[in-house]
Amino acid sequence: MNDPLLEMKELSIVVKHTNQTIIQSLSFTIYSGDMVGIVGESGSGKSVTAQAILGSIPTSFNMGGSILFEGEYISFQKKNKFIGTEICYIPQDYSNGFSPFFKIGSQMNEQLATHTSLSKKQRKKRILDMLERVQLPAEKVYSSYHFELSGGQLQRVVIASAMILNPKLLICDEITTALDPKNADQIMQLLKDLQTQYNTAIIFISHQLHHVMNYCDQLAVMYGGEWMEYGLTTKIKKNPTHPYTQLLLNTIPTIKADAEHLQLIPGEPGEVNREGCPFATRCPYCEPVCLHSHVTLKGTPLHQVACHLVTTKEGEGTTSDSIKSPVYI
Numbered sequence: 437m438n439d440p441l442l443e444m445k446e447l448s449i450v451v452k453h454t455n456q457t458i459i460q461s462l463s464f465t466i467y468s469g470d471m472v473g474i475v476g477e478s479g480s481g482k483s484v485t486a487q488a489i490l491g492s493i494p495t496s497f498n499m500g501g502s503i504l505f506e507g508e509y510i511s512f513q514k515k516n517k518f519i520g521t522e523i524c525y526i527p528q529d530y531s532n533g534f535s536p537f538f539k540i541g542s543q544m545n546e547q548l549a550t551h552t553s554l555s556k557k558q559r560k561k562r563i564l565d566m567l568e569r570v571q572l573p574a575e576k577v578y579s580s581y582h583f584e585l586s587g588g589q590l591q592r593v594v595i596a597s598a599m600i601l602n603p604k605l606l607i608c609d610e611i612t613t614a615l616d617p618k619n620a621d622q623i624m625q626l627l628k629d630l631q632t633q634y635n636t637a638i639i640f641i642s643h644q645l646h647h648v649m650n651y652c653d654q655l656a657v658m659y660g661g662e663w664m665e666y667g668l669t670t671k672i673k674k675n676p677t678h679p680y681t682q683l684l685l686n687t688i689p690t691i692k693a694d695a696e697h698l699q700l701i702p703g704e705p706g707e708v709n710r711e712g713c714p715f716a717t718r719c720p721y722c723e724p725v726c727l728h729s730h731v732t733l734k735g736t737p738l739h740q741v742a743c744h745l746v747t748t749k750e751g752e753g754t755t756s757d758s759i760k761s762p763v764y765i
C-alpha cells in the first residue's frame with residue numbers, strides 16, 4: 437500500500453480562555469485519490485478540523501496531537517510550504533476571494549505567475565484548459581468579472597483555481613450548500629471526475645449526509661468534535677449504526693417521507709455532553725452509561741462506531757433500524 441498523504445493523530449483542540457473542548461482525539465488517514473466526507477450539524481467541529489489541517493488554528497486555541505502531510509508535521513510555521521500549492525482549500529464563502537476590479541483570467545494568471553515559472557502564453561493555455569475541464573465556456577469566463585457569472589459557474593471557477601496547481605489534497609468546506617440540488621450534484625460529480633483524473637485526495641465537508649454519501653468513498657460522521665461513525669461509505673450506507681447517523685439520514689425528504697413527516701433530531705446542534713458520549717443528551721436511546729462514560733470508536737478499520745449500545749463481533753454483520761438493543765457491526 438502507498439504511504440499516507442495525510443495522517444491526523446489524536447487531534448484535540450481546546451479554547452484557551454474557556455477551557456472548552458472543541459475537538460477531541462480525532463484520528464484519520466487519507467491516501468492519494470481518496471474522497472472523504474466529513475459530515476455533521478452546524479458546530480460539530482468540521483471547519484475547525486479543516487483549519488487544523490491548514491495549520492491555521494487561531495492563537496486563542498490550544499492544539500494537541502499531530503497532523504502529518506507526506507510524513508511532515510503541519511504547523512503554523514511550516515504551513516506556507518504546503519498550503520495553496522500542495523493543499524488547497526475552498527471555503528464556504530468562496531466569492532469573497534474574488535476582486536471586483538480584475539477579470540477571472542487575470543486573477544487566475546496571478547496565481548500561476550506566483551507559483552510557477554510558466555510563460556504568459558503557457559499560463560493562459562493552462563487557465564483555458566482548466567476552465568474547459570470544469571465545463572465552462574473558457575474564453576468567455578476568462579474575460580469576465582466574477583459578478584458576471586452565476587453561482588454554479590463561479591463555483592466551477594473556484595474549483596478550477598484550486599485545481600490549477602494540481603494540489604495533492606483539496607479541502608472543500610460546505611461548497612455546495614448555497615447551490616440548488618441540480619447544481620450541487622453537478623459540482624459533486626465534477627469533483628469526483630477531477631479526483632479520478634488527477635488522483636487528488638478530497639476532503640468534502642458538509643452537513644448533508646445523503647448528498648455526501650453519493651460521492652465520497654469514505655465517511656466521517658462528526659458530533660461535538662468527535663467521530664461518531666467512520667468508515668467506507670458502502671458499509672455505512674448499508675448499515676448506518678450510530679443513532680446520530682441514523683437520525684441524520686432520517687432528516688432527508690423523500691417521496692415517501694415528505695417535509696411534514698420528517699423526523700427531526702431532538703435537542704440543539706450545539707448541545708454537547710462532555711462527560712460521556714457527546715450526543716447522549718439528544719439521543720433517543722440514551723442510557724445512564726452514555727451520559728457518564730466516554731466512548732471511543734470500535735469495529736473494524738472499514739467501519740467503526742462510537743456508541744455504548746453497539747457491540748462488535750468479528751465476522752458478524754447486521755443492519756439496524758433502531759439501536760434499542762445492542763447491534764453488531
Ligand SMILES: Nc1ncnc2c1ncn2[C@@H]1O[C@H](COP(=O)(O)OP(=O)(O)OP(=O)(O)O)[C@@H](O)[C@H]1O
Pocket residue numbers: 451458476477478479480481482483484485494496643706
Ligand atoms: N474562534 C472561536 N472561539 C471559540 N469557539 C469557537 C471558535 N471557532 C469555532 N468555535 C466553536 O467550535 C465549535 C466547532 O465550530 P466549527 O465552525 O468547526 O463547526 P462546523 O461544524 O464547521 O459548523 P458549520 O457547519 O456551522 O460551519 C463550535 O462550538 C464553535 O462555537
